[in-house]
Amino acid sequence: MLSRASKYAILSTLFLAEHSSKDKKISVKVIAESIDVPSPFLAKLFQQLVRGKIISSTKGPNGGFFLTEKNSKKNVLDIIENIDGLNKFNDCFLGLNECDSKNPCPVHFIVEPFKNSLLGKFRDKTIQEFSQEISEMGRVLTLKGLDLS
């Protein structure tokens, strides 16, 4: 479905939303350990997320990654877009070049409604709202135990 990079990105951005602030930056190493993900890979990923203005960073002592107000107004789809792009969602499920309601692939009318509402949901809520919801529900976002399949 999503690339592993996108999954890491969503999880660690939510992690930052919950645990970081301007005054409390978090290093790659800490996050990588918390969510049990290879830290060099996460570091590379974070570079891209910073360039994409999904998260923020500062170097040096007490440096690390964090979310600004603006960052936390982004939504899950922005993260996916930044890493995987949206082609995966927009493209025909069976890979046909031309596929719309006038010229549908065999599964077009099955997949299309599904895809649209999923996209809508991922646009609906900001990272902040997501994060709030998670803590309000009393759920701990440990993120441990990522499945590698």
Next chain:
Amino acid sequence: MLSRASKYAILSTLFLAEHSSKDKKISVKVIAESIDVPSPFLAKLFQQLVRGKIISSTKGPNGGFFLTEKNSKKNVLDIIENIDGLNKFNDCFLGLNECDSKNPCPVHFIVEPFKNSLLGKFRDKTIQEFSQEISEMGRVLTLKGLDLS
């Protein structure tokens, strides 16, 4: 979403459903050209589909690939299962190992209902029914112009 192999598999199985029979076998080469896909790759794929009893084949002159009655009773999900496996669908959208309604990942309640209905749809109809529907709708399954993104 799906691997390219799965996409090829679904498309060419539907192609066989429409154009082949026990008395009218079709060679890899013909299908590969019709759907504009590398024929050695399709050949490999067909081997696996034959082993998985999704399609049938005979060697030699007038040999080729075709669907038996039994083959055409399979559904789209059987094809996906044979090539990609079902993990992609069953696993947590964010890759968490433990993710269910008691211990949900951040997007669990968004993704779960959609996943289930999509799976249901792909189980609902046989290849035969799919193929019939396509020709009844007057749609031509040219399959040309596969997008490589």
Next chain:
DNA sequence: TCATTAAAAGATAAAAAGATCTTTTAATGA
């Protein structure tokens, strides 16, 4: 039975995704 045809099988190559390592740059505090 033997040449021909087409799939099966296996080995190999190229591209993409995932992961790691090393060097450079910037920020901080002593």
Next chain:
DNA sequence: TCATTAAAAGATCTTTTTATCTTTTAATGA
């Protein structure tokens, strides 16, 4: 200013997916 810390950047390596090529096996018809 200088040592230290942590991210940025770039190079490299591994695995998986996609694609290709060659050899073997089976079926058919002459």
